[in-house]
Amino acid sequence: MPRIAGINIPKEKQIETALTYIYGIGLSLSKKILKEAGVDFKRQASELTTEEINKLKDVIENKYKIEGELRREKMMNIKRLKDIGSWRGLRHIRNLPVRGQRTQSNSRTVRGNVRKTVSSGKKVAPAPK
DSSP: OOEETTEEOOTTSBHHHHGGGSTTOOHHHHHHHHHHHTOOTTSBGGGOOHHHHHHHHHHHHHHOOOHHHHHHHHHHHHHHHHHHTOHHHHHHHTTOOSSSOOOSSSOHHHHTOOOOOOOOSOOOOOOOO
8 A cells, every 4th residue: 555645545546536535635636746746647556666656755745735734724724713703713613604504494413403303293002001
């Protein structure tokens, strides 16, 4: 299993798809990275040579924020919104939808208002003694 950026990428998948297992790399960024490193998109991850893996590591680590660094930046952005008391920050604090979604009929589970399915309403007759 090739290891890139501290993540074991699956060897049975094409390298184009396998790179998306790294947090912060999607399909389009994966194609861009492979083009920069000069690696064929359709090759299996297990077929890569150590040279090609090292090229990929260099491109990814030097040019892009991934994994822990990206998560940390994301958390700091949300913390900043909370600290300045913006609308989005308050929505994050209250665990409500942040981007303008409806809350009257949707987002029940986020709000903690989970309604259980109710039976038909008929009460079961008590058993005779």
